[in-house]
Amino acid sequence: MVETLKSWRKRWLSCGDTENLFRDNPSNQMQGVMQLKATNSGMPMKVAQRIDVSKFMSYIKVSRTQLNHIKRLKQSGDGIQTKHVSRVIGGLDKSHVKPYGALLEDEQRRLREHWLEMSCNDLPAAFEVLRERKVLMEKSIKLLGLELQQKNVSVLRKVRCDLSFNSFS
Structure with missing residues (x-):
């Protein structure tokens, strides 16, 4: 340059x-x-890695009511100002400030619990409902077939009677 x-x-x-x-x-x-x-281009540039970033990041754990208050502030149109957020959440000393790694571990734990719940309870229940529905459909198909056969027999009898009546006339 x-x-x-x-x-x-x-x-x-x-x-x-x-x-x-x-x-x-x-x-x-x-x-x-x-x-x-x-x-x-010959100059080496340091590339930020995922590990480097997570060392310096943190998050604030907020309750659902606090989150709803912040959403209402955001919807008011003025944008979110720091003084309003500090009123809702409180000071950072009182807040639950945790490292970003703790957030990742917490999310992984919740995801694992969710999948365990699904695989142990929800999926077997869903398969049972599916099996019951399939059995009910099979029964309905059989009953409908029988009903159609009976109607078909009665229609054939009427046709035979009409044919025999017409042949006598």
Whole structure:
């Protein structure tokens, strides 16, 4: 970048017409930019990792009523101001400020409990309901079939009677 600034300074001092100072050839300008990027790409940059971020993050545990109060503040249209939030939640000394890792562990524990509850209680109950519904459908299909057979027999009898009555006439 320093080299680019030095070249611009040279151009400025040597150029008589400042209008045409940077208008010589757009491709040359692009090459300069490309070269600048290429030289700077050699510098290693520290990439923030997930572990690094979690060390410095924290969260405040709030109750459901406090959360509802904050949502109402947000809906009022003024935005959420710090003084209003501190009135609802209280001071940070009184709040339950915990590290971010504790939040992750708590969420993992709740998720595990939820899946255990589903797999042990909810899924077997749902399969039982499904099985009962299937048995009920099979019974309904059988009864409907029997009813249709009986109606079909009675219709056939009527047709036979009508045919035999018509043949006598």
